[in-house]
Amino acid sequence: MTKPPIPEPHRTLTLRDVSEASGVSEMTVSRVLRNRGDVSEATREKVLEAARRLGYVPNKIAGALASQRVNLVGVVIPSLSNMVFPEVMTGISKTLEDTGLQPVVGVSNYQSEREEQVIYEMLSWRPSGLIVAGLEHSEAARAMLAQAGVPIVEIMDIDGTPVDSMVGISHRRAGRKMAEAIVAAGYRKIAFLGTHMPTNDHRARKRLEGFEEALAAAGLSLVDREFYSGGSALAKGREMTEALLKRRPDVDFLYYSNDMIGAGGLLWCLEQGLDVPGRIGLAGFNGVELLDGLPRRLATMDACRLETGVAAAEIIAGKRHSGVIGGEVIEFEPKLQPGDTIRKV
Amino acid sequence: MTKPPIPEPHRTLTLRDVSEASGVSEMTVSRVLRNRGDVSEATREKVLEAARRLGYVPNKIAGALASQRVNLVGVVIPSLSNMVFPEVMTGISKTLEDTGLQPVVGVSNYQSEREEQVIYEMLSWRPSGLIVAGLEHSEAARAMLAQAGVPIVEIMDIDGTPVDSMVGISHRRAGRKMAEAIVAAGYRKIAFLGTHMPTNDHRARKRLEGFEEALAAAGLSLVDREFYSGGSALAKGREMTEALLKRRPDVDFLYYSNDMIGAGGLLWCLEQGLDVPGRIGLAGFNGVELLDGLPRRLATMDACRLETGVAAAEIIAGKRHSGVIGGEVIEFEPKLQPGDTIRKV
DNA sequence: CAGGCTAATGATAGCGCTAACAGTGCAAGC
DNA sequence: GCTTGCACTGTTAGCGCTATCATTAGCCTG
Incomplete structure (x- = not known):
C-alpha cells in the first residue's frame, strides 16, 4: 500500500504540496504538523504519511512571520x-x-x-x-x-x-573574598597575574579591583603584577610565573585571573620543587572541572556558571x-x- | 535641528513607521537600509536619521520570506x-x-x-x-x-x-600512522585508553580501527584497553592509566583517544617517576594548544581543525x-x- | 519638440505560513 | 422535526518585508 517516493528533483516543498498529496486543506496539514487543534486520527495519518514521503520540512520563516512567534x-x-x-x-x-x-x-x-x-x-x-x-x-x-x-x-x-x-x-566580591582568605592564611607578599584587561574583560577587572580593595583594607597592596594576552593559557601561566618569580623571588602568593594560567603556574612551581602552599600559595578563578586531574588541586572560586x-x-x-x-x-x-x-x- | 527621540512605549516598529517618519515610501526605506538600488543622498540621510531616531531594527524574518534568502x-x-x-x-x-x-x-x-x-x-x-x-x-x-x-x-x-x-x-589513516610510528620506535606492548565508543564517537572508533590494523600488519595486537565516559577528562586519564598499569605493568606504550586523557596519564606517569619515553611511551590525539604548557609535550596528531x-x-x-x-x-x-x-x- | 534615456521613487503582488472565524455533518435532546 | 452542541475541516486575511514593474521628472539627442 505504500506509494512510491516522489523523485521530483528540486523545488522546495510547501504546505500546498503536502496538502495536495494528502487531499486536505493547507490549514489541516499545518494543524497536523504542529499538533494543534482537533484533527481526526485518519486525516492525521494521511497527512503525516504524505509529509514523510515527500520529505517536507516546514518553513519556519513563514511560520514565524505569520504567528509572530x-x-x-x-x-x-x-x-x-x-x-x-x-x-x-x-x-x-x-x-x-x-x-x-x-x-x-x-x-x-x-x-x-x-x-x-x-x-x-x-x-x-x-x-x-x-x-x-x-x-x-x-x-x-x-x-x-x-x-x-x-x-x-x-x-x-x-x-x-x-x-x-x-x-x-559579584566579581568584585569574589576578588575581595579571595584576598581575605589569602591574607587570613598569613600570606603578605601577594602578586597578580592575568590577562591584559583594560579593553577586554570587565569581569576580570572587577575581580582585581575587589581583590585590591580587600588587600588595602588589610593594609597591604600588590607587590607585583604580570599581564599576558593570547597564546596557550597553560604555557603563558608558566612563563609569567617564571618571569615574576625571577623578578620578585620574595613573593609568597600568586593570584591568577583564571584557572588555566593558574594551572600552568602550579605545574611550574611543582617542577621547581617549590613548597606549595608553604613557601608560596596559589589561587585561580573559576572552578574549571579540568583542574580535578592536576597533581594538586588549585585554590579557586566557583563562579556558579x-x-x-x-x-x-x-x-x-x-x-x-x-x-x-x-x-x-x-x-x-x-x-x-x-x-x-x-x-x- | 535634531528632533526629539520618540518615546512610544511598545509596539514593535516596522518599515511603515520609518517610512512615515521620513516621508518616503516603504520601498525606499527598504532600499536605503539594504544599500540597494539608487537612492539620492538627501533621501538616504533622511531615512537613516529617522531609522536611528526610532531605534528601528529590521525584521529579517519578513525580509527572508520575501527575498527567499x-x-x-x-x-x-x-x-x-x-x-x-x-x-x-x-x-x-x-x-x-x-x-x-x-x-x-x-x-x-x-x-x-x-x-x-x-x-x-x-x-x-x-x-x-x-x-x-x-x-x-x-x-x-x-x-x-x-x-x-x-x-x-x-x-x-x-x-x-x-x-x-x-x-x-581520515581518522583510520591517522590511527594507522600513529601505530606505525609507535612500532617504528620499538614499542611492542601497546595498550589503548579511550572513551566508550560503540554508541558515540565514530571518529575515535575509526582511529582505533586504523590503529589496530597497522598493529596487525606489524604482527602485533593491543595487549589491553580501558574505557571511560563522563567526568573530568584529565582526572579520568590519571585513573585509567593507574588502573591499566596496575593490571598490566609490562605495557610499554599508552595510546589515548584524546589529548586531555593523555595529559592526565602523562602527569600520573611523571609523578610515579616512570621514565617517559624510555620505559613507557604515550600518545594522544588532536594537537590541543593546551598541551603546550605541560611538563613534557605529549606526542599527538594534529587533526587540521x-x-x-x-x-x-x-x-x-x-x-x-x-x-x-x-x-x-x-x-x-x-x-x-x-x-x-x-x-x- | 518628439523620442528616448537615466535616475529616483512608488504601487502592487506575493513569499509560506497561521489566527480567527466560518462552515459542515452528525448525534443527541426536546 | 428542529435545535443544539461537538468534532472536524475549510476560507479569508494578513504577518513585514522585497521583486518587479510602472511612473515621474529631468535631460539629452537629432
Missing part, C-alpha cells in the same frame, strides 16, 4: 574557547530543552563593536529573549536591548545596572514565578574552594 | 565542551566574516536522534548551507540533508560517503573555484607531532 533565544558571549561559556551554555540548553525554545549562540570576541553587531543581528530575528554576557555594552547596544520588547538577561556579573534582568555573581545559565534560561522561559515583572536580579554566592595550594589556617 | 549557515556539532569544535568554529567564523553569512551553532551531544532534530530545526530556517560534523547520521537525517537544496558539508572525517561535500582527515573549518565555510560561501559543482572532497593530512613522549628512532 519565534522559538529562538539569542545567547551572546565573548568566546567559545574559554571553557567558561560552554558550561553556561550547558545550563541554558538543559533548561530550555523542554520549553520548545532553542538557544542560538553569537560570539563577540570580547569586542564591544562586534557585540553590538551580533545583538543587532539577533534582534532582527525577533527572538523570544536574549541572554548577554556582561553588563558593559555600547550605548547603541543598550538602547537596542532596552527597545527590544522581549526579556533580556545579562549574566555572569551583577556589579552594575542591568537593562532588564541580571543573573550571576551552571546555575547562572539555568536561572537565565528560566527567566526567558517564564519558569520563574517570582512575582517580579521583568527586571529580576539573581545573585549567586561564589564559593571558595581552598584546594591544596593555600595554607590551612 | 537567508544569510545563515547552520553548524551541527556534537559538543561545545570538547575544545575541538570551538577551533573548527573559529575557522568557520573567520571565513564567513566577510561574506555576509552568519554561522548558527547546534549541538547534538553525540546523539544521533538529537542530531536529527537539530538538522530538522536548522533546515526549517532555510539556511544558505549546512556544516555537519561526521558522516554517520540517521537515515532520516541523511534524507533531509540530501533534499535540502543547499550546500551540505560534512566535516572532520572522510572515511565514508558524503551526502554532498566533505572536508577533513582550523583548516577544516575554513575549507568547509569556503565551500558554503562559494569561495572555492574548484570547477566542481558541489560534492567536493577535501582531505587534509594529519601531522604527527612526536613531542617528548615517544622514543626518537
